[in-house]
Amino acid sequence: MKFCTVKQYFDDENNNNVTNGIATTVIPLPNKHLKIKANNKEMEQYEQELLRNVMPQELTKLILAANYLNFKEALDFFCRTVANAIQNKSVDYVRKFFGLESDFEPGEEEKLCKEFAWSFEGVDED
Amino acid sequence: MASLSTPPPTTTTITTVNEGSATSISAVHSDILQTHILTRLDGPTLASAACTCSQLNTLSSQEALWTKICNSMWPSTNTPRIRHVISTFPNGPHSFFSDSFPLLTNLDHTNNSPQSHHDRTSELISAVDVYYKGNLIFSKVIETETVTGWFKCSPFRFDLLDPKDVVPTPIKLQDDDDDTCRDLEEDLELSWILIDPIGRRAMNVSSQKPVSVQRHWLSGEVHVRFATILAGDHHRGSSSEFVQCGVVITCGASQGRVVLIKEMSLQVEDMDGIHLNGKESLVILQRAMEGKKGIKRREEEGRKRFQEFLERKKERKEMKLRIERRLDMLCVAFGVLGFATFWLFVLCR
Numbered sequence: 001m002k003f004c005t006v007k008q009y010f011d012d013e014n015n016n017n018v019t020n021g022i023a024t025t026v027i028p029l030p031n032k033h034l035k036i037k038a039n040n041k042e043m044e045q046y047e048q049e050l051l052r053n054v055m056p057q058e059l060t061k062l063i064l065a066a067n068y069l070n071f072k073e074a075l076d077f078f079c080r081t082v083a084n085a086i087q088n089k090s091v092d093y094v095r096k097f098f099g100l101e102s103d104f105e106p107g108e109e110e111k112l113c114k115e116f117a118w119s120f121e122g123v124d125e126d
Numbered sequence: 127m128a129s130l131s132t133p134p135p136t137t138t139t140i141t142t143v144n145e146g147s148a149t150s151i152s153a154v155h156s157d158i159l160q161t162h163i164l165t166r167l168d169g170p171t172l173a174s175a176a177c178t179c180s181q182l183n184t185l186s187s188q189e190a191l192w193t194k195i196c197n198s199m200w201p202s203t204n205t206p207r208i209r210h211v212i213s214t215f216p217n218g219p220h221s222f223f224s225d226s227f228p229l230l231t232n233l234d235h236t237n238n239s240p241q242s243h244h245d246r247t248s249e250l251i252s253a254v255d256v257y258y259k260g261n262l263i264f265s266k267v268i269e270t271e272t273v274t275g276w277f278k279c280s281p282f283r284f285d286l287l288d289p290k291d292v293v294p295t296p297i298k299l300q301d302d303d304d305d306t307c308r309d310l311e312e313d314l315e316l317s318w319i320l321i322d323p324i325g326r327r328a329m330n331v332s333s334q335k336p337v338s339v340q341r342h343w344l345s346g347e348v349h350v351r352f353a354t355i356l357a358g359d360h361h362r363g364s365s366s367e368f369v370q371c372g373v374v375i376t377c378g379a380s381q382g383r384v385v386l387i388k389e390m391s392l393q394v395e396d397m398d399g400i401h402l403n404g405k406e407s408l409v410i411l412q413r414a415m416e417g418k419k420g421i422k423r424r425e426e427e428g429r430k431r432f433q434e435f436l437e438r439k440k441e442r443k444e445m446k447l448r449i450e451r452r453l454d455m456l457c458v459a460f461g462v463l464g465f466a467t468f469w470l471f472v473l474c475r
Contacts, residue, residue, distance in 0.1 A: 067158060075162065083166035091177045100179045112177045118228035119173035 059085075060099070090120065160185055169195050169223050192219035200226070200317055202253040202265040211251065211323045225328040226319045229427055230354050230414055247412065248273050251321040252284055254390070256375070259313045263295050264387065272408055282407035286390035292378075297385040303341060306385070307348060310377070311339045316352045318373050318392060320411060327415040331371045331392065333428025347388070350375040355431045356414045358396065365442070366396040369410055370435055397439050 059082050066074035086094050095102065102109060113120070164172065164186060172195065176186035196212070196219050197204040203212065203222075212222045249271050256264040266286055271277060287293065297314075300306045318332040332352040339350050352373045358366035376389035394407040402410070 063158065067155070075158070079158070079162035080166060082163050083171075086175070087168065087171050089171070089174065091174045094171075094174050095178045098178065098182075100182070102178065103180050104183075109177070112183070115224065116173040116177060118224070119170040 156181075156185055160188065160191075164188075164191055165194065169199070169227055173224075187217075187220060189218045189220070192223055195219075196223055196226075199223075200253060200255050200319060201262055202255050202267050203319070205267055207269070208251065208253055208267060208321065211321055211326075214323070215326050215328075222328055225415070226317075226330045228330075229333070230329055230331075230356065230417070247322045247324045247408070249323065250284075250408075250411075251323060252286070252392070253317075253319040253321065254286055255317045256387075256390075257315040257317075258295065258297055260315075263297075264293050272404065278405040278408075279403055281401040282394050282404045283401070284392040287387070293387040294380065295385045295387060299379050299383045299385060307339045307341060310348065310350055310385075311336050314350060314375075316373060316375065318352070320415070322412065322415060325412065325415065327412075329411075329415045331411075332373055333425065333432065335425040335428065337429050337432035346378075348377040348385075350377060352428075353432050353435075354428065355435045356394075356410055357417075358402075358410050365398040365400065366402065366406070366410075368435060368438060369394050369396050369402065369407075370432070371411070397435075397442050399439070 059078055062078045063075060063082070066078055086097055089097075094100075104112070159182075164175065167175065169192075172186050172191065176183045193209075193212075202208070212219050215221045215225075217224075249269055252268050252270070254264075254266050254268075255262060268284065268286060270284055297309070300309060312335075314336060315334055316332045316336075317330055317334065319328055319330050321328045331354050333354055334352070336350045337353050339348060341348050352375075354371050356369050356371055358364075358369040361367065371392070371394050373390065373392050375387055378386050378388050380386045394402045394410065396402060
């Protein structure tokens with residue numbers, strides 16, 4: 001049952017995990033899925049439209065929301081989008097995208113860069 | 127530290143790094159990161175993710191992730207023997223992918239330790255995959271010993287198919303021969319990974335896409351060549367300063383107008399077109415395995431290097447012709463001088 005968690009969400013007043021904005025994006029998805037279930041292409045277009053307006057950093061919140069609401073298809077979709085977004089991108093871009101900071105020892109990072117020098121070539125521009 | 131107060135069931139969360147108001151990916155469970163995001167990445171992207179921070183580095187180092195990437199990229203590596211060999215590699219499938227994915231760039235001759243150091247392996251395993259339009263059409267693994275005198279002294283050659291075998295493919299023959307050749311040049315891909323189980327190293331000796339496609343004038347068979355250029359002898363100007371490690375697929379046609387693969391072989395030849403013997407080839411290949419790797423976009427770089435190799439071959443041939451011509455002139459001049467001296471001697475008596 002997809003919406004048992006949603007009910008809990010509405011009952012739970014002090015909810016840090018899913019802000020209203022995110023909920024309005026995630027919750028209509030199942031209805032839309034049912035309506036255009038047969039037509040994959042239309043679903044894809046709808047999903048692209050949805051994501052055009054979403055900042056990369058928002059995707060993390062969407063993933064958290066979909067996970068909390070136990071909504072597999074949305075989780076799948078958002079994770080797929082994240083994977084596509086960082087495909088063939090530089091390390092700095094991936095760091096910025098995920099909001100991470102390098103916490104390697106100075107020698108460690110150099111060693112990694114040397115080992116994977118080949119993977120840094122030919123990346124897309126940020 | 128971010129943590130979820132309510133379901134879904136949690137395992138470990140990784141520490142959040144605060145970046146103002148944006149929620150960092152660290153707030154997401156490592157389980158979700160691993161099973162939904164990291165499993166969808168290809169090799170180079172996973173390597174980039176591993177270099178971002180120590181948490182992602184740990185998650186990205188999971189053997190299962192890299193094994194999946196290796197098996198999907200090279201289905202021939204999913205055999206018991208190769209799986210076992212990969213597990214003995216320093217970092218397992220991770221280092222196997224790093225060894226086999228990039229194009230070789232070992233064109234410098236600085237790594238020239240004594241020859242005997244380099245031919246210590248007793249066998250080489252070849253994992254070969256052939257693709258057409260991105261789909262796998264053929265896969266095979268062969269093991270070749272490298273210790274016997276027979277291997278060391280005869281010309282280096284690995285044959286994938288037995289003489290009478292043919293492999294049918296889904297490639298349709300075009301009406302025009304040139305169209306078939308163009309079709310093969312654009313859509314046929316090959317990966318030939320040489321694995322040294324003793325030295326625990328590997329390398330991909332194919333250029334991924336063909337560097338040349340030629341129709342044999344007599345037999346009508348099409349020869350599709352995939353090649354990498356390696357550093358050979360360190361003597362400048364010698365014929366094996368650079369060598370071509372080439373895989374040639376010989377294609378014929380079947381009754382049903384479909385392309386058949388009749389032969390697939392790996393050979394090493396020098397700049398004079400002479401095939402090196404087993405011992406010399408093994409030294410060069412092992413040196414290349416231990417050298418540095420680079421270049422992700424193998425196709426364009428592979429073709430470029432092959433063209434440069436052909437240029438060098440041509441220059442070498444021209445230089446040889448020039449030397450020969452000079453020697454001829456010298457011989458003629460010497461002959462004429464000798465003849466003139468003789469007659470002068472005779473007349474002056």
